[in-house]
Amino acid sequence: GIQVEQSPPDLILQEGANSTLRCNFSDSVNNLQWFHQNPWGQLINLFYIPSGTKQNGRLSATTVATERYSLLYISSSQTTDSGVYFCAVSRPRGGGSNYKLTFGKGTLLTVNP
Amino acid sequence: DVKVTQSSRYLVKRTGEKVFLECVQDMDHENMFWYRQDPGLGLRLIYFSYDVKMKEKGDIPEGYSVSREKKERFSLILESASTNQTSMYLCASRSPGGYQETQYFGPGTRLLVL
Numbered sequence: 060g061i062q063v064e065q066s067p068p069d070l071i072l073q074e075g076a077n078s079t080l081r082c083n084f085s086d087s088v089n090n091l092q093w094f095h096q097n098p099w100g101q102l103i104n105l106f107y108i109p110s111g112t113k114q115n116g117r118l119s120a121t122t123v124a125t126e127r128y129s130l131l132y133i134s135s136s137q138t139t140d141s142g143v144y145f146c147a148v149s150r151p152r153g154g155g156s157n158y159k160l161t162f163g164k165g166t167l168l169t170v171n172p
Numbered sequence: 173d174v175k176v177t178q179s180s181r182y183l184v185k186r187t188g189e190k191v192f193l194e195c196v197q198d199m200d201h202e203n204m205f206w207y208r209q210d211p212g213l214g215l216r217l218i219y220f221s222y223d224v225k226m227k228e229k230g231d232i233p234e235g236y237s238v239s240r241e242k243k244e245r246f247s248l249i250l251e252s253a254s255t256n257q258t259s260m261y262l263c264a265s266r267s268p269g270g271y272q273e274t275q276y277f278g279p280g281t282r283l284l285v286l
Contacts, residue, residue, distance in 0.1 A: 060231075090273065100260065102277035145214065147275075159230065160275065162207075162215040 061086045061150055065163035072136050072170050080131040080166045082146030089151040091122050092160065093131050096143040105131070105144075136170045143167050175199075176278040178263055184284045191250040193281050195263030203266035204246040205275065206230075206238065208259040215262065221246055253285045 062085040072078055082091075093105040106113050106120040108129065113120055117136075122129040133140055147160040179194035197204065205220040207230075217230030221240040235257060239247040246265075250257055263278040 092273070092275065094275075094277075100280040100282075102262065102264075104274040104276070107273045147215075159217060159220065161217075164212065164214040 061088070061148060061161050063146060063148055063161055063163035065144075065146055065166050067166060068164070069167045070169070072168070074136060074138060074170055074172050076136050076170075077132070077134045078136060078168070080133070080144050080146075080168075082129040082131070082148075082163055084127050084129075084146075084148050086127070086150055088124065088127075088148040090149040090160065091129055092147045093120055093129070094145040094147065095140075096145065096165070098142055102145070133168075136168075138170045138172055141168055141170045176263060176265055176276050178261075178278040178281050180281050181279060182282050182284075184286065185250075185253050186286050187254060189250075189253050189285075191253050191283070191285075193248040193250075193261055193263075193283070195246045195248070195278055196244050197246075197265040197276070198244065199265065199267070199276070200243065201265040201267060201276075202243070204240065205264040205266070206236075206246065206248045207262045207264065208232070209262055209280075210259050218248065253283075255285050257283065258285045259283060 064083045066081045091109045094102050096102045108120045108122045110124045117134045119132045143165040145165045147162045176197045206218045207215040209215050219238040221227045237249045261281045264275040267274045
């Protein structure tokens with residue numbers, strides 16, 4: 060199956076700093092999503108971004124599908140940004156299975172005040 | 173707002189017990205998913221359902237079964253719980269594809285099997 064690697068595994072920042080999280084995937088994808096899991100376990104979708112660039116407030120994401128990677132940018136980080144960031148992908152295939160997401164192992168972000 | 177609820181936040185069961193985890197979504201989504209999350213392993217798909225009474229195995233279905241009798245409800249069943257099924261279980265439903273596809277997650281159930 061498709062492999063998803065995220066880096067770095069852990070990241071510690073001071074409030075106000077910027078950061079870049081990376082997601083590499085081993086095959087072509089038709090679906091790529093970024094999620095944030097807060098310290099209480101709730102997962103929230105941040106972006107659906109199989110290609111191109113999107114921005115939402117202090118967060119933005121870029122996926123270069125031809126080179127099989129995606130980047131999540133967090134600017135002016137806040138303590139509420141702490142948690143685990145997951146990248147998840149799925150490959151184009153027929154039938155009912157083309158929306159099964161494969162998740163990376165995540166990046167644990169800690170933002171200190 | 174889409175709401176996905178799970179029947180329990182914390183659950184403690186004994187080895188060999190039959191365990192039911194329930195998930196309900198309120199957005200009439202056709203697709204629903206069960207994942208388990210373990211430290212260092214990320215989320216792994218157990219089963220998913222693409223419509224009522226329709227299901228497909230995910231990556232780690234062994235030891236689990238599912239039931240989808242109504243569109244809004246997707247149940248995960250541990251037929252005979254074992255200690256290696258101690259984990260965080262997450263349910264999700266999927267909005268239709270297109271420009272903004274999203275999976276919406278429930279709050280999770282932390283299951284401890286003694």
